[in-house]
Amino acid sequence: HTTVTPKEDAPSRNLKRTEFLLDRNLHKSFPLVKSACGNYINLVDGRTVFDATSGAAVSCIGHGDKRVIKAMYSVLNTGIPYLATTFWACEVVEELCKELIAGTDGKMARVYLTGSGSEAMEAAIKLARQVFYEKDPATRRVNFIAREGSYHGNTIGALGMSGHPVRRAPYEPFLMDNVHHVTACNPYRQRTDGESDTSFVARKAAELEAKFQELGPETVVAFVAEPVVGAALGCVPSVPGYLKAMRDVCHKHGALFILDEVMSGMGRCGTLHAWQDEDVVPDLQTIGKGMGGGYQPVAAVLISSRVVNILLNGSGQFIHGQTYQGMPVQAAAALEVQRIVREEGLVDNVKRQGLYLEKCLRSRLAGHPNVGDIRGRGLFWGLEFVKNKITKEPFDARLGVAQRILEAAISAPFNMTMYPGTGCADGFRGDHVILAPAYNVTKEDIEHIARVASDV
Ligand code: PLP
Incomplete structure (x- = not known):
């Protein structure tokens, strides 16, 4: 051994x-x-x-699971496995979005569907940028703060956000260069002897505050974190109080607080979303993986009313979109998976x-x-x-x-x-x-x- x-x-x-x-x-x-x-x-x-x-x-x-296969089959049978969401609406897609919003106890307001976690991260990055652009086209908010020891996906934007040197190395310097990293919340490797959760969290919040000050608080779009770090560190949960402390720093400076729950979310951590453990609601949240349970490639960005209202008072649209998103067959699979998760407790x-x-x-x-x-x-x-x-x-x-x-x-x-x-x-x-x-x-x-x- x-x-x-x-x-x-x-x-x-x-x-x-x-x-x-x-x-x-x-x-x-x-x-x-x-x-x-x-x-x-x-x-x-x-x-x-x-x-x-x-x-x-x-x-x-x-x-x-035959129930999910049946749900997918019944949508395939209607002849609409695919619909362009730029011109059509579809009941099963609406139902899925309603189910996802209900799962946040109404704390998030809208859903943007994608085909993978990386695409969801790309969409979240663009949406966060657009929000500040809507408020002021000359905005100086262009910087993101993410964390070392994080994994947010493999596309150039999502990888640019990730703090994983080995995965990043071949693509430098073409990754997003407006991402700055602070340390992860990894007590096994970072806690000093006898340090309490409160002092550890205070140290992390001070580090984030210092990063805001270094960049100029008015230049920061958002801080991005996985509440329980998955692939990069191997299931490292945030220390109690950490998420709230980090969110408070973001909101103090008018920046967004984004949680990547592609891996930790949709029930994996014992609450539907990991943030529900301490009720620290993000401004934007990505989900994937357990959302469709592997029956279809499907992921999403959950969007808070704070962000939706900025869009509604501005251009009224998210300047984004891909051919394969919100497909009825994806929605049917995810909706049935979520129904099973909910009804079977x-x-x-x-x-x-x-x-x-x-x-x-x-x-x-x-x-x-x-x-x-x-x-x-x-x-x-x-x-x-x-x-x-x-x-x-x-x-x-x-x-x-x-x-x-x-x-x-x-x-x-x-x-x-x-x-x-x-x-x-x-x-x-x-x-x-x-x-x-x-x-x-x-x-x-x-x-x-x-x-x-x-x-x-
Ligand atoms: N974000 C996190 C936290 C992930 O764990 C992953 C994938 O493991 C992604 C984003 C990217 O998702 P995908 O592989 O579906 O593109």
Whole structure:
């Protein structure tokens, strides 16, 4: 378990790669999937793998749910899988927007639909810029403040916002150059000895305030953060009081407070939106992943009435738009996923089973010499691995520890997915895995996940 040896070739049995598909791992082969059902993925070799990550924290109600397929089919059958939202309205799309707004207890006012989380971030960035332009076309508000150790997507604007040096490196200097970064809210790596939550939060708020002052408060459009950091750091929740303190700094200077909940939102963290945990309402919020549960590519920006009113009093339009957005078949899938989540009380199950997962992970792994941190919220848990638990020194990046753990977990006899990530220690080094099972998991599923996570 604890000795890391140089990387061996992945076992070739049951692995396949295509010669034609360009993806990020040109040298790797993957298990060949035949079908999926519920929380299990069936491979062509006859094995069944437990999906402890919902894909990439997406398949929140599991795979192959016939109710969602039926809802999609009934829309396909009307002959309108696609409609141009620039000229047509459609009932199922309206219903989805109504459902999403209701899920914010009416605290957000409008929905802008997109096809992915990155597109939602692009839309949020443009909308935030346009809001200040509407007020004053000569506005000096052009700067964004985001955080180190963040991931907001892979398109140029969203990546420009992200604070992930390895992902950014090939594209400098063409990323958005008006984004400035402050440190993440990562107590495992940043809290000083004996520092209380209150002092930690005060330090973060002071850092944001200093960044506003450095840039000129009247030049800042918005501060952007993930309330629970996903892919970049591995499920790091904000310290209590942090979101409110950061929002207060933004509002003091007339800037917007934007939350990226593409990964943390739609029930993943035990409340429908992570901000509801402390009732810190954002001005703009992006969602994705669990919104459509993987049945269709669908994401959105939720927009507060503060922002909508500026548009209504100005041009009355958002100067944006893409061909494939608000498609009826996307809406039908997302609406049915959200109906299932609501009617089956799955967010409560996330909270309940999440607490049990925390307990099981801590009891099995807290004493492990290479598990530095166990953190998360709801059914969104990260394990950070370190070479030395006292100094928190990460493993050499070349060892590929997180990837090796995934490969071991996915192989027999464990047959369970884990979501590997790197860079959580300093942007270049540091390994973590994410556990993010479907919202309908049982107590037995949780025990299985914790057992595999410790045995692997
Ligand atoms: N924002 C966050 C917080 C994410 O985790 C992701 C994807 O992992 C994105 C944005 C980008 O979403 P997508 O991959 O759907 O473009």
